[in-house]
Every structure is written in C-alpha cells, then in structure tokens.
Amino acid sequence: MIAIVDYGMGNLFSIYNALNRVEASPKIVREPEDLEGADGIVVPGVGAFGKCMEHLSRFELALGDALKEGLPVLGICIGMQVLFDKSEESPGAKGFGWVPGEVVRLPDEVTVPQMGWNDLSIKNQVEILDGIKDGDMFYFVHSYHCVPRDRSAVAGTVTHGTDVAAVISKGNLSATQFHPEKSGVKGLRVLENFVRSARC
Amino acid sequence: MLAKRVIPCLDCDLGVPGGRVVKGIEFKQIRYAGIPWELASRYYEEGADEIVFLDITASHERRHTMTEVIKKTSEHVFVPLAVGGGIRTLEDARSAFNAGADKVTVNTAALRRPELISEISEAYGNQACVLAVDAKRKYGDDMGREVVDTLKGKCWFECSFFGGREFTGIDAIAWAKKAESLGAGEILLTSMDRDGTYDGFDLELTDAVASRVKIPVIASGGVGKPEHILEVFQKTHASAALAASIFHYGEWKVGDVKKYLAEKGTHVRL
Numbered sequence: 451m452i453a454i455v456d457y458g459m460g461n462l463f464s465i466y467n468a469l470n471r472v473e474a475s476p477k478i479v480r481e482p483e484d485l486e487g488a489d490g491i492v493v494p495g496v497g498a499f500g501k502c503m504e505h506l507s508r509f510e511l512a513l514g515d516a517l518k519e520g521l522p523v524l525g526i527c528i529g530m531q532v533l534f535d536k537s538e539e540s541p542g543a544k545g546f547g548w549v550p551g552e553v554v555r556l557p558d559e560v561t562v563p564q565m566g567w568n569d570l571s572i573k574n575q576v577e578i579l580d581g582i583k584d585g586d587m588f589y590f591v592h593s594y595h596c597v598p599r600d601r602s603a604v605a606g607t608v609t610h611g612t613d614v615a616a617v618i619s620k621g622n623l624s625a626t627q628f629h630p631e632k633s634g635v636k637g638l639r640v641l642e643n644f645v646r647s648a649r650c
Numbered sequence: 651m652l653a654k655r656v657i658p659c660l661d662c663d664l665g666v667p668g669g670r671v672v673k674g675i676e677f678k679q680i681r682y683a684g685i686p687w688e689l690a691s692r693y694y695e696e697g698a699d700e701i702v703f704l705d706i707t708a709s710h711e712r713r714h715t716m717t718e719v720i721k722k723t724s725e726h727v728f729v730p731l732a733v734g735g736g737i738r739t740l741e742d743a744r745s746a747f748n749a750g751a752d753k754v755t756v757n758t759a760a761l762r763r764p765e766l767i768s769e770i771s772e773a774y775g776n777q778a779c780v781l782a783v784d785a786k787r788k789y790g791d792d793m794g795r796e797v798v799d800t801l802k803g804k805c806w807f808e809c810s811f812f813g814g815r816e817f818t819g820i821d822a823i824a825w826a827k828k829a830e831s832l833g834a835g836e837i838l839l840t841s842m843d844r845d846g847t848y849d850g851f852d853l854e855l856t857d858a859v860a861s862r863v864k865i866p867v868i869a870s871g872g873v874g875k876p877e878h879i880l881e882v883f884q885k886t887h888a889s890a891a892l893a894a895s896i897f898h899y900g901e902w903k904v905g906d907v908k909k910y911l912a913e914k915g916t917h918v919r920l
Contacts, residue, residue: 463750467725497775563777563835565866566889567653567699567919587653587919589699589730591777609651632730632752634694 452645453479453488455513457505465494465526468631472642482512490648491516495527499553499594500540502528510546517548522622522648524578530618530625531596539594549618549625551598560611563593568608568616568628576605576619578643586636588616588628595627653919654883655699655890656908657868658897662686662735664707664715672706673846673895683898687722693897694727696904699919701727702755702838702892705735717749724750734782734838740769747774755838757782758811761818761825764832771833776865781834784810785822785855786842795821800854807855814842823858830863837863838892841871848874848895851882860887868892876902876910883916
C-alpha cells in the first residue's frame with residue numbers, strides 16, 4: 451500500500467488515480483497513525499508553504515520515523531518544498547528541514563508561475579528516474595524553487611530563468627518539483643519507479 | 651526551457667447523460683463531435699498538453715454531469731484538466747476541483763464580481779484560476795480605453811459575456827491586467843471575431859494582451875490549420891494555443907500538429 455498524506459488542502463484525486471494506474475494500491479491517509487503498514491508514502495503538494503506546514507506539522511513525527519526506518523517517501527511540488535528549512539513564500543514558517551537549504555522565488559525576468567512542460571536535464575540517474583531520458587518533459591506549476599545546500603542531492607534540473615531543482619534524491623527520500631501525476635506517461639513512469647522501490 | 655502548449659478544447663453540452671462535445675460556428679450551426687471523456691482520452695494519447703472542458707449548457711443538471719465527466723476523465727487522462735462555463739461561485743469551483751479538475755476558468759461571473767478571482771486563487775493557488783476573456787474588436791470611439799494599432803486601423807477590444815451574446819463595454823486589455831493583479835494565474839483569450847472561422851488567431855489581440863501581462867496567455871479562436879498555431883507562437887508572446895474543431899473532426903491529430911511545430915522550430919513536448 452502506498453499512503454497519500456491528506457492534510458486537508460485539496461484534491462488528491464489526480465495523484466490517487468495516477469498511483470492506481472501504476473497499481474500502487476494507494477490509500478488516502480488523514481491521520482499520522484494510519485501511515486502504519488504503508489510500503490511508501492507520498493506527500494502531495496497543494497497551497498502555499500506556510501499553510502501547508504500548518505496542516506502537515508502533525509505528520510512530522512510519523513514521517514520522520516518512516517524515513518528513519520528506510521521507507522521510501524516522495525514529495526511532490528510543495529510536498530518537495532516543505533522538506534527544506536524555509537521558504538521566501540512564507541517567512542517565519544519552518545519546513546521539515548530534512549534537506550538542508552531554502553526555497554526562493556523564481557527570477558523576475560521569466561513568467562511566474564512557471565506553468566507548463568519543461569525538459570529535464572538529468573544530473574544523476576537515480577532509481578526514480580529509471581527509464582527517463584535527458585530532455586523528457588514534465589509538467590510544472592510553481593512560483594518558488596528549492597535551493598539545497600548540497601547540490602549533490604539534485605538528480606535533475608530544468609531551466610526557467612535559472613537552474614531549477616526538479617528532482618531531489620537523498621537515500622529513501624525523493625521529491626519532484628513537477629507533478630508526475632500530470633506529466634503523462636513519463637510522469638507515470640516516475641511514479642511506477644517509486645512504487646517499485648517501495649516494494650523491494 | 652518551457653515548451654509551448656497545444657490544448658484541445660471540448661465544448662460540452664451536458665444536458666444529456668455523460669455529456670456530449672459540440673462545436674458551433676459563431677455560436678450557430680452546432681455539430682456533434684463525441685463523448686467528452688472519450689475525446690479527452692484520445693487527445694491525451696495523441697499528446698495533448700492539457701485539456702479544457704467548457705460547459706455550454708444552460709440547464710441546472712450540469713454541475714452534476716460535469717463532475718461525472720471530470721471524474722471519468724481523470725481516471726484515464728494524466729495531464730492537467732481545466733473546467734469552465736458556469737463557474738459562478740467558489741462553491742462551483744470547489745466541486746470542479748473535488749472531481750479532479752486542476753484549474754477552473756471564470757468569465758461572466760468574474761466580470762460581474764471580480765473578487766471571485768481572488769477567492770479561487772487564495773483557496774487553490776493562482777495556477778488554479780484561469781480568466782477567460784472573450785474579446786471583440788471595436789473600431790471608433792474608444793472613450794479612453796487601451797487602443798491597439800492594427801492593420802485595419804486603431805481599435806480597442808471589448809469583453810463579451812454569456813458566451814459572446816452580450817457585450818460589456820469593458821476593455822479586455824485592462825480587464826486582463828486587473829485579473830492578473832487579483833490573482834488569476836493564466837488568461838484564456840478568445841477572439842470573438844475569429845472563433846469558429848478557421849481564419850487563424852487574432853494575432854494583434856493576442857500580442858496586445860500577452861505583452862502586457864506576466865502570466866501565461868492561451869490564444870484561442872480561429873484555428874483552421876497547424877500554420878495558424880505556428881504563427882501565434884512565432885508572432886506573439888502566447889504560451890499556449892487552444893483549438894477545437896481541427897481536432898474534433900479528424901482533420902488533424904494533436905501529435906501531428908505538434909510534430910509540425912517542432913519541425914518548424916517551436917519548442918513543444920513530443
């Protein structure tokens with residue numbers, strides 16, 4: 451079973467359907483204790499950083515434990531950003547800090563939000579990028595982007611005014627700035643890879 | 651680099667179970683094109699970057715039918731889905747999002763009550779709120795509205811609502827800018843002069859709006875052949891192009907149009 455963390459901020463239909471499509475037996479989980487028994491956990495991204503953390507903070511302990519136990523965890527979009535220390539979007543709000551670094555606004559000279567398909571440049575062919583090639587495109591919607599202190603955590607980038615971290619991989623913790631559930635067959639492939647890693 | 655998007659649009663009559671896709675020519679001569687979720691799945695398989703559903707029904711049953719259409723579609727289609735037509739309140743928007751929509755487009759209701767844009771974008775994020783602008787050229791007295799120099803002379807662009815049946819006197823350019831400041835994440839800009847004509851986009855309208863806002867503009871109205879889509883990407887700042895008829899009746903496949911664009915040097919997802 452792959453748990454989708456529902457922190458009450460909107461529609462999880464898309465990610466649920468996409469995980470269903472790759473036969474992940476998804477389950478929407480509203481309480482931290484219901485994460486028990488999951489083979490992997492998806493933290494979807496909806497809303498603004500601060501609001502998101504407000505709702506997500508009660509999952510901090512359970513998610514932290516899952517990470518320590520080696521359970522694969524996948525953050526998507528804002529679900530990736532909350533893994534960092536903080537964000538310019540919500541000054542004062544604290545992220546989980548599992549990936550050291552911060553989240554900053556996209557440069558002014560490009561369209562913000564970045565909305566649409568962008569081509570991935572692969573820096574490190576990690577497990578969740580299995581079967582994904584340089585130049586494959588994914589769907590992005592965001593106004594802020596992650597800047598990890600340790601660049602080696604960045605497995606893939608896209609260009610939008612600057613180098614944007616698109617895929618983060620750090621042990622059993624993975625994250626994508628793009629929406630794999632909205633990125634056609636390539637996105638489904640990323641989810642499939644994640645689900646496979648959760649099963650072995 | 652961000653790719654230019656090609657977006658099929660499904661005008662849906664939801665007065666029948668499951669709905670049906672129709673396309674009118676200048677809002678007359680309605681032609682039947684297919685079942686919404688089936689057509690959406692076909693376009694997805696062919697490489698559509700996004701799908702837009704526009705509800706053109708007037709009945710009260712529609713909210714339920716649209717919910718069914720979106721639910722069914724989102725089981726099969728893994729690209730963004732936008733829903734418009736009859737979104738009057740935050741509650742309408744919520745039911746679309748809960749069914750699996752990623753974006754809603756607002757038009758008439760936002761013209762009447764612009765705060766609707768802020769309400770939706772605050773609740774679901776800017777990217778989730780698309781402002782649809784149906785604009786028509788007006789030559790003659792501009793009364794201080796933003797005037798554009800076109801090949802046919804100076805004109806301004808007037809917003810229409812109720813699907814082009816009524817005019818508002820509102821300047822489409824100023825309205826787009828205001829909507830951006832209220833939190834709209836995107837503008838779906840339809841030329842009422844070109845819609846259904848197969849004569850190509852109104853490039854002057856598209857560029858006038860796209861060069862004045864920072865948010866992405868989706869050009870709409872008038873596509874008759876792939877060259878029109880190429881043209882709007884080459885000559886304006888449009889981020890995406892919307893088309894209906896050329897895809898519905900099998901004249902062109904979405905994938906073939908995108909291949910053509912790529913051959914001509916436009917950055918698209920293949």
